[in-house]
Amino acid sequence: MTAAAPATDPRPSGEHPAEGPKGFVAAFVEAIVEGSSTTVTVLAVVAAIVIGGILIAFSDPHVLGKMGHFFSAPGAALGAAWDSASAAYSAMFRGAIVNFHTVSAASRGGSVTAVFNPISETIVNATPLIFAGLAVMLPFRAGLFNIGATGQFIGGAIVAGYLGFAVSLPPFIHVVVAVAGGFAGGAAVGWFVGFLRARTGANEVIVTIMLNYVAEYFLLYVLGTSPFRRPGRSDPITPFMHGTARLPHLAGASLRINAGILVALAAAAAVSWLLKRSTLGFEIRAVGANARAARGAGMNVERGYILVMLIAGGLAGLAAASVVLGTNYTVDPQIYGTYGIDAITIALLGRGTPLGVVLASLLYGALHAGGVTMVAATQTPIEIVTVIQSVIVLFVAAPPLVRALFRLRTPKQAEAVPLLAAPAVVTEP
């Protein structure tokens, strides 16, 4: 549990406290071989990419055909395997970071914006994940599991979407109202969970999972009603958002990057402030560390649960607003995607801090954006991205495994409790 060990919180740092007169390089090398938490995270990503590459190569029908002749021509088989994996990963890199063809075209007078398209796509994909990741991370600090970001996302999507296409308001005000509506829609769902938990003691894991299903069917039902129907379409989809309700583009209309990322970064900063500087944040961390002790100290634990779920729901609603008003401009029955589930792994990968959530979301965003290009270029199914993501998280969750895999030493300082370790029953020595 994150808040269980605030004092031993090992801040990921590139170097170790220098022991004696050691140079920067020596300290840096030391940090790497000792497997600090940053090193472990990087190596976890590397290991996951290698495992993903093996999976890509050895499931490729072309490679499997060559494998039939492995003993007569091992070189051809291994070459085909290498080609298959590297083709998929280079396509992923082109889609997520930079495509060198567009760079050389730009130097010869081509489009400059095309160079920045992959980065724009990475950020656009990361935006809702930041909000949703925060929506899981914040309750986690209070000892609550929010498996229900999906349901809260849907609540936000319905309200933000309705305000976006059905209401007419002046330019700036409209988008602010619609985004606020997204927050309110998600917050309402989150509040309900917190309320049930606080007043009846209902297990929030069950309530949020069930609410996800309720919300999914409710969305389908709402989209079938006449106020939400797009004229001339028989399938359940809303009209397009008004131009005034759309989040403004940041770099021209040809790149999808929009103001949503600014709101997301502001939200991460706000959550960071809330946790570190505010009274409520202190109460949240105290309740998460030990609810009984917090109650004994005079804190209103029930009020804390309700507030934290309300804010978390609102954050998930903002994720919906960033999708509906920022990129899709419409609400359809699949709008919630896998944000709610991704958010849980992002909260873990981000080690329960707002900055970690932002970085983990960027990684996920890059994998998603690259995945789309990879599917188009190599027909590798998009699910490989999910596999790589989950393997990364599994490795990050188990530093000893990564250290054993790469033969790293355990840090000299007493091994800090892993940030998302469960509160263990520890025997007295």
Place this chain on the structure above:
Amino acid sequence: MTAATLIPTGRRTVDRQLAAGVTLALLGVMDLALFGLAGHTGTAKFGMSLAGASVHVPDLSLPARGTPIVAGAISIVLGALRIRLDLSPALRRTTMGAAIGLFLVSFLCWAAAGQTLSLVGLLQSTATRSIPIVLGALAGCLCERAGVINIAIEGQLLLGAFVAAVAASATGNLWVGLLTGSLAGGLLAAMLAAFAIAFVVDQVVLGVVLNVFASGLTGYLYDRILVTYQRTLNQPPVFRNWKVPVLGDIPIIGPVFFDSNVFLYLTYGALFLVQAFLFHTRWGLRVRAVGEHPVAAETVGIRVLATRYRNVILGGLVAGLGGAYLTIGSVGAFGKDISSGKGYIALAALIFGRWTPLGAVGAALVFGFADALQNVLSILGTPIPSDVLLMLPYAATILVVAGLVGKVRAPAADGRPYVKS
């Protein structure tokens, strides 16, 4: 504000009693108003035997408006009793079961007004649709009684379904499919055990990650390989029904409980074994001790970590069996995310059933019934939109968890790793 709130006080139990009573009465009011007074007149006919049964039982006819009104009145009285009297736990459970049962009867009378609904068909479909949920819930029970939370039931079902379909297709042998499907569930459980027990990872998050992993892996391999080699790798045979001699011919009970394929019979076996072993053997006592108080268990010489590993993997084998049912026990071919949330439902059933095998199975049957009911209702044609109908079992779970079950008590050390220092 200190001691008074730390210890469950009288006020709190009064609240519970009030909440439960009000919930019962609300169910009664719904019977009375929605299904009774606002319902259709006429009779609702319920078919009590299937076509071709050796013994024919006449259809049951109930007044479509009168039955819900009577049922509602009974539920309201039960609710009032629940508020006024301090009932024993057994009686409390009985009133809850009665109110839910009466609600279902009222609903069926309302839906079947002026038509015929095959009750035996509905119950038969309930039994088969409950199989993966029951097995998933039993798997959860095995894990959580030993103190390891298992959110990964969904992933175990999915991986079991995938491997069973592929193995049965490749070998043409259903039993190989059944066995490997079960082993696949056990394999994912071994991962859960290793990460939860050895690496002390938070178990709720870990379970979700493993579900994502299983969904991604099976989805990837499906698109990449099964689509290409559909004929050789994803066309498994399906277990045929085997009617138990004599028992299968009993009217009503026979077709529901004794005319299905091997999976239903294995489910009975699993339920019996888990219930018997957990509560009537030394092994079960040790498992429960590990789940409640690992330090005390270790002190008397029980190997805590070994017990946990064994139980988690055992649970995975049971869940993998449930997964195998999804392919080679019903539809045959594997499809992406074929488990469609049944693992999460199983988890809800486990909590709803207060971490006991029998309670969990009861709850799983309710979900299976809701699942079967949707099919029947779409045939009967009710005025409720289908999306709202599909929502009902989940909404009902929230109502029940919040109103009737409330703060259920998990095994004390559930989700808490054990670290020797």
